[in-house]
Amino acid sequence: MLTGEPPSPLDVPPGCPFQPRCPVAQDICVTSPPPLSPITSDRQVACHFPGSLISPATSPTAH
Numbered sequence: 001m002l003t004g005e006p007p008s009p010l011d012v013p014p015g016c017p018f019q020p021r022c023p024v025a026q027d028i029c030v031t032s033p034p035p036l037s038p039i040t041s042d043r044q045v046a047c048h049f050p051g052s053l054i055s056p057a058t059s060p061t062a063h
């Protein structure tokens with residue numbers, strides 16, 4: 001369960017807008033917007049550490 005509130009659209013934090021609530025945020029997440037990275041052949045994610053957000057337990061393709 002995520003804690004905290006989404007940022008105000010009028011005061012979006014620098015870097016990744018999800019970083020105040022992200023459990024794996026690092027220093028770069030506070031200062032630099034994340035680039036889009038492919039995670040499958042037809043999906044991309046905006047994250048500096050895209051592999052850390054997908055685990056076999058949470059992946060929609062896990063069986």
Ligand code: SF4
Nearest residue numbers: 016019022029047048
């Ligand atoms: S780890 Fe990814 S989702 Fe989390 S704050 Fe950093 S860039 Fe954003």
